[in-house]
Amino acid sequence: MSSQSQPITLVVNGQSQTIEADPAQPLLWAIREQLGLTGTKFGCGIAQCGACTVQLNGQPIRSCVTPISAAAGAQVTTIEGLQSDDGALHPLQQAWIDEQVPQCGYCQSGQLMSAAALLSANPSPSDDDINTAMRGNVCRCGMYNRIRRAIHKVADTNGAVAFFDPAAPLSKQETGQDVEVNHG
Amino acid sequence: MGKWSRRAFIAGGVLTGGVLAIGVAIRTGRRTDDLAPLVTKDGETLVNAWVKVHPDNRVTAIVAHSEMGQGVHTALAQMLADEMDADWSLVSAMEAPPEKSYANFALGKGFVLGDADVPSWLVRTVDGAFQHISEAMSLQITGGSASVRTTGVYGLRVAGAAARQMLIECAADRWDVPASELTAENSYIEHAASSRRAPFADFALAAGQLTPSATPTLKKSSEFKIIGQSKPRFDIPGKVNGSTEFGIDAQVPGMQYAAIIHAPVFGATLVSVDTNKALAMAGITEVVELDNAVAVVGSGYWQASQALRALDISWSTTDADALDQDAIFEQFRTDMDATLANGDEAFDKNDGDAVSAIANAAVKVSAEYTVPYLAHACMEPMNATAWEHDGQLEVWTGCQNPLGFRAAVADALDLDFDAVALHNAPMGGGFGRRATPDYAVEAAQIARAAGTPVKLIWSREEDVKQDIYRPAVMSRFEGGLDANGTLVGWDNQYVDKHEPAEAPVVPYAVANTRIHHATSPTHVPFGPWRSVDHSQHGFFTESFVDEMAHAADADPYQFRRSMLEAHPRLLTVLDRAATEANWEVPLPAGKGRGISLQESFGSVVAQVVEVSINKGKVAVDRVVVVSDTGVAVNPDGVTAQMESGVIYGLTAALYGEVNIANGAVEQSNFHDYPMVRMDEAPVIETHIINSDAPWGGAGEPGTPGIAPALANAIFAATGTRIRQLPVSKYDLEYRVTETDEVG
Known part of the structure; x- marks a missing residue:
């Protein structure tokens, strides 16, 4: 049985907001229903598909199984916060357009949040690194080859573009190096 | 059978004759006056049923198919724009509203003429109301890989060519030159001999008054400029920043959320449900009993889902209660x-x-092959939002058959077809599943019972266990x-x-x-x-x-x-x-x-x-x-x-x-x-x-x-x-x- 609602402060995309919620309620539903940020999707409810992926202090998490209490006070980044404040697309978002990645598009917010977290931690991922980081995100339209290509594309140009990652420490955003990548 | 179906039968006959008589997508008579209010805003001109021209010379293709990432809006706009000689950079697409005028009669014609087979599932999707080919024309369905080869070929291409011809006729009239001396290119009409050149938009209003030709000249494939090009899809930018609104993202003021559980065995019905525990839970406002399901309505989807588990439900028994997969194969x-x-x-x-x-x-070989049942598992679980107010029932959802969904909701709630409005959204996967209107009907029934706008979301478990x-x-x-x-x-x-x-x-x-x-x-x-x-x-x-x-x-x-x-x-x-x-x-x-x-x-x-x-x-x-x-x-x-x-x-x-x-x-x-x-x-x-x-x-x-x-x-x-x-x-x-x- 769920406990009583209580005020909980969430910092989502840099904005601090206090909502009344049951601390056990999954973060996903607070983001979608209480904050009105519908870019984050419900897919399975049991952390099996990745459609609900957001970043918690830069780490990709499945918001459908993460209680709000675990996110209180932490930095939550959703797809709406991936682009920079001036509206410039994250390089991955641009690569997603360039490679015409999405089909139905429903999983793509989660895919992008996982991919962005991957590149923040590992600017030049190998195919195996991509497999490990992205296998939690199901794409029913099967656009895996395009997702892989788009991630490599951004990794390729990482040296030239210091991309915006709202969750990463500043030093990491400025780190860029030319890397060898293995196209799949 | 509900009110709509009987009427549609009559309308279907008229449509069939009209379409076949002129052979193409644009029906006899000028229909733009009727259609214009549905698809145009101030200043825009509906040139024919499938194309509107804006004052700034932009062109919108009106596509009577649903987008689920297959790129149908872009591909069909390409077909229109090429025949129209439009400037691709000024072309966009909109989905046709779920009105009878935008039923896929081109799709039906393709089937009637034998260019494609009429799948029986397509007929079946409107609740058995339609029994043969001609009635397929009253559907507005996306399926059978049919969009390009029917609506595109018989609808958008013809509409584009007809629009081009209408614009040229108007230019010829205004400039007092023979139409044969005029050319169209990049959304401009040109008269080389007098060095005159003007945008499509200058002639759109006059063109909108003409009756379009049903048999305009189409291009040969060697003349295509836009068809055959890998144009970036219109729908992609909104899918990389979370801004695309799927059915599940619908927001209606005062909306409640519903979770649902169906009888696990197909054919079983609800016998009784003890709602006491569920109704005592925080945020829960209603338990709605349906024929084969129970829904809980509350202030949030999670709250409703939690309360669903607190229900004590009794389902009827059926002949299939002991059946298993091996017995089915046997x-x-x-x-x-x-x-x-x-x-x-x-x-x-x-x-x-x-x-x-x-x-x-x-040499003889014998073999027995089997394949199992499969669920579609669209990434976006089945969902619909409904609101009954002021004698109207509005539905927000993503589906492959908006017109059929309107009909099904009207039937199920015993409403007039015109009392149901359907707002179709891009689908997070369809694959055939979203041609069946069960989830939209349920949302409407629950919203009626709750007396508020309700967003019904099926859990993934229901999606897998209650598929078609x-x-x-x-x-x-x-x-x-x-x-x-x-x-x-x-x-x-x-x-x-x-x-x-x-x-x-x-x-x-x-x-x-x-x-x-x-x-x-x-x-x-x-x-x-x-x-x-x-x-x-x-x-x-x-x-x-x-x-x-x-x-x-x-x-x-x-x-x-x-x-x-x-x-x-x-x-x-x-x-x-x-x-x-x-x-x-x-x-x-x-x-x-x-x-x-x-x-x-x-x-x-x-x-x-x-x-x-x-x-x-x-x-x-x-x-x-x-x-x-x-x-x-x-x-x-x-x-x-x-x-x-x-x-x-x-x-x-x-x-x-x-x-x-x-x-x-x-x-x-x-x-x-x-x-x-x-x-x-x-x-x-x-x-x-x-x-x-x-x-x-x-x-x-x-x-x-x-x-x-x-x-x-x-x-x-x-x-x-x-x-x-x-x-x-x-x-x-x-x-x-x-x-x-x-x-």
């Missing part, structure tokens, strides 16, 4: 045997004397080879025929062919699943022809080749696939290559799959796809559809299995209904042939060929013949030792 066997014994089988084909030919054959499934099918084969290794007899009996009708028929020249079927109904609801019956029969027939090739000690590619003399288009596609896949180059031990060929939805696709077997587990390394869709309107879009079709079919082939246990579906979510993921996704190389054959579909033809090509590759690598899907049922320890069997 029933198929029994019914097939009985049908054969009684002589009441129905024939798809009966050429020569297959039974005698096989009896007298030098791809049917489980059993298919048996007998094949006979003569002493030369020629296939002289093909005898195939399968259970339950659906659509498309030609799905079980092979293109190969076999002198004696018998293809027939039995019926064996079950209680499991079924419907279209990406590529419909081709997904099962493609696996059966392309696997069994491979069995016959091996029995003949022939190369599976060459064996198919030798029987395709009458089908040069298929031969070209097959040859190209073998070439691109380096078919003749042997693979090392432990690897295998398999090939398949399938014509479906007007397109021809050949696939070559390469697999590695490691410790009994199969890895799909590479898939070569060659596709001939006649004309690829948007080649990258076709490529994306092939990639998508392959992964969708690969998931089904490797893992897909919905089993019935005690009358209900066993599987529930992605942990027990697994998907191919990033680490298992093969490299897919797609090659497109533009043969200029009649326009074919793209959304579905990529799916049927992957399962047989995979199974054939597994056989090449291991000697294990896959006759049941999914492949995960098999222990694939590597067994083949003769290297010449590889490849």
Whole structure:
């Protein structure tokens, strides 16, 4: 049985907001229903598909199984916060357009949040690194080859573009190096 | 039958006559006055039913199909813009509103004229109200890979050419010059002799007053400028920043949320429910009892889901309560045997004397194949938001048949068709599932009971357990080879025929062919699943022809080749696939290559799959796809559809299995209904042939060929013949030792 609602402060995309919620309620539903940020999707409810992926202090998490209490006070980044404040697309978002990645598009917010977290931690991922980081995100339209290509594309140009990652420490955003990548 | 259906029957007749009389998408008479308020804003002009021109010279294509990522809005806009000679950078698309005026009469016409088959599932989707071809015109459906080859060819292209002609007529009139001296290019009309040039927009208002020609001159394929180009899809930018609003993202002021649970056994109904605990939970406002389901309404979806678990529900018993999957397959066997014994089988084909030919054959092969039920598992679970107010019922959802959904909701709630408004959204996957309106009807019923706007979301578990499934099918084969290794007899009996009708028929020249079927109904609801019956029969027939090739000690590619003399288009596609896949180059031990060929939805696709077997587990390394869709309107879009079709079919082939246990579906979510993921996704190389054959579909033809090509590759690598899907049922320890069997 769920406990009583209580005020909980969430910092989502840099904005601090206090909502009344049951601390056990999954973060996903607070983001979608209480904050009105519908870019984050419900897919399975049991952390099996990745459609609900957001970043918690830069780490990709499945918001459908993460209680709000675990996110209180932490930095939550959703797809709406991936682009920079001036509206410039994250390089991955641009690569997603360039490679015409999405089909139905429903999983793509989660895919992008996982991919962005991957590149923040590992600017030049190998195919195996991509497999490990992205296998939690199901794409029913099967656009895996395009997702892989788009991630490599951004990794390729990482040296030239210091991309915006709202969750990463500043030093990491400025780190860029030319890397060898293995196209799949 | 509700109020709408009776009226629609009458309207359907009128439509049929009107469409056929003028032969094309634009109906007799000027309809733009009626349609304009539905699709135009201030200053915009509806030139004809499918195109509007804005004062700033932008052009909008009005597309009566739903977008689920297949790129239909972009591809059909390309078809319109090319014929219109519009400036592509000024072209966009909007989805036609779910009004009868925008029913897919072009789709219906394509079927009437025999350019495509009328799938019975398409008829069935409007609740049995429509019984034959002409009524299909009152649908507004996206399915059957039909958008380009029907609405595109008969609708948007004609509309674009007609619009161009109307604009030129108006310019000729205003400039007082012969229309024949005018040209259109990049959204301008030009008169070279007098150096005059003006944008389309200058003539739009006058053009909107003309009656469009039903038979404008269309371009030859050599004249295409926009068709055949990989134009970026309109719908992609909104899908990378979270701004695209799917059905599940609908926001209505004062909205409540509903979670639902259905009777686990299909056909069971609600007997009673104890709601006390649920209603006592925080935020819960209502428990709604439906015929075969219970919904809980509350302030949030999670709250409603939690309360759903607190319900104590009693469902009715049914005859299927003890049924399991093995019994269903046994029933198929029994019914097939009985049908054969009684002589009441129905024939798809009966050429020569297959039974005698096989009896007298030098080599005989028999095989029994089965495939299980499959769920669609769209990434976006089924959902709809509904609100009944002021005598209207509004529905927000994503669906493949907006007009049919309106009708179904009106029927179910005994409302006039016009009292139901449907706001269709992009779909997070459709694959055939979103042609059935059950979830929208439920949302409407719950909203009515709750008296507030309600967003109903099915859990993933309900999505898997309450789908409209791809049917489980059993298919048996007998094949006979003569002493030369020629296939002289093909005898195939399968259970339950659906659509498309030609799905079980092979293109190969076999002198004696018998293809027939039995019926064996079950209680499991079924419907279209990406590529419909081709997904099962493609696996059966392309696997069994491979069995016959091996029995003949022939190369599976060459064996198919030798029987395709009458089908040069298929031969070209097959040859190209073998070439691109380096078919003749042997693979090392432990690897295998398999090939398949399938014509479906007007397109021809050949696939070559390469697999590695490691410790009994199969890895799909590479898939070569060659596709001939006649004309690829948007080649990258076709490529994306092939990639998508392959992964969708690969998931089904490797893992897909919905089993019935005690009358209900066993599987529930992605942990027990697994998907191919990033680490298992093969490299897919797609090659497109533009043969200029009649326009074919793209959304579905990529799916049927992957399962047989995979199974054939597994056989090449291991000697294990896959006759049941999914492949995960098999222990694939590597067994083949003769290297010449590889490849």
